[in-house]
Amino acid sequence: MTARREEQASRRAMGTWLSGTQMPGGENNDYRGQDLGLPESGVGSLSTGWQRVLGLLVDWLLSYGIALLIVGWGSNIGTSVLIVWFVIGVLTVTFFGFTPGQYITGMRVARVDHGAERGAEEAAGEVPRAAVGPVRALARQVMISFVVPALINDYNGRAMHDRATGTALVRTR
Template sequence: MARITGTWLSGPQAALPKSTDGREQSYRGEFLGFPQEGPGSLVGSGRRIAALLVDWVMAVGVASLITGDFFDGMTSTVTLMVWFAVGVVTVALFNFTPGQFVLGLQVARIEGPIRVGFVRALGRQALLVFVIPATITDIDGRGMQDRATGTLLVKSR
């Protein structure tokens, strides 16, 4: 019984991942095998949000061209559809969205340097539509959409 309550009473620190030798992670992505700095290192929240804003502004512009009016009621729906389609297609083909490209980011698979693929890109984008999965992150800064699809966002340059 002491063992069960001991981990329960230890607080949230007890749930953090530890290496096989018992030490704690010193930087994001360490136990996943990614570098601490430079290309291939995990991205922080600020750059993720900035890339999302670039993608969203681009989608608003395209949706405004499609609907013919910037403040039309259909513009928000078309914006979401454009953002979704661009996200799925570009991540499946190139491993990054236009906003991620501008900020030097790319979506990578945990297994190695393999293309993300259509199914993972579709699942990742479908979860991003709900916003909440992206706000819940783990110790590596990966959102629920990345954990569910086995992907993560890394620096490309």
Template sequence: MRRETGSWLSGASAALPEGAHGDYRGQQLGLPRDGAGSVAGAGRRVLGLFLDWVPSALIAVAVVGPSKVFAGEPTSYDTLALGIWFVVGVLSVTLFGFTPGQYFAGLRVARIENPQMRVGIVRALARNLLILFIVPPLIQDVDGRGMQDRATGTVVVRSR
């Protein structure tokens, strides 16, 4: 019983057999320790999300009208902002491998089996759907990948 409780409280790496985890995040995936192609840190990923969300929210305010949004009237502002973020995210990751916010934060989404290939529409769609639930990105493995990345076979890496 002590092993199960200890591994749960100690984090994901404690559940691995002795010597099974690498010296740094991404080593098991064959990624470099730092620089371009290394696993992105949480700060950069949050910055990328923020840089994606703010323009989506501003576009939604422009469409709905600032007087309605800031007056506290019931509007479709929240749904519209989320929809804009979702569509821009899926399309840009499919076409370019990164969202506009990820580009400015120096990030990109890569496939695990072949980082040079594009992510594709199916993976980008599934990944963004899981991010909508908020919890999957918060649960990470020893390589710093959220549940949405594990489910779609992707990883967020630094582009520069």
């Protein structure tokens, strides 16, 4: 076993308080995202957990502001924030491939199951650009709404909602 693989095996075995529950697999990867055809670092590589949390925070704050403008200060603000966040997530990921928070933090949702289409983009070191589409965007947002899928990660660090929809959050810069 190479030193790099030993180090990765050690990290997986120890885990961290932030890593969440891990799904099995990925033992033959030298880095996160290798089996998805993504680069190890830079543009097109998998986003970090902190980037995802920061992007979600920005989206929630934006949703809160919009909900306040729509319903005002009142008892239904929590439900209104959730509805606004849900609609923003579905629409922006469908049409642009990212939410406002993901854009600000340098991420986008990319399909990682589109096979031969991604070969030329990856060879050029670009972010995969296959459209996520409305069905995947809706499915992702429904699953994220239940929170638990976002806390369970696979060996690549992708949450259950990304794994189920064949997507991943990748870096754009």
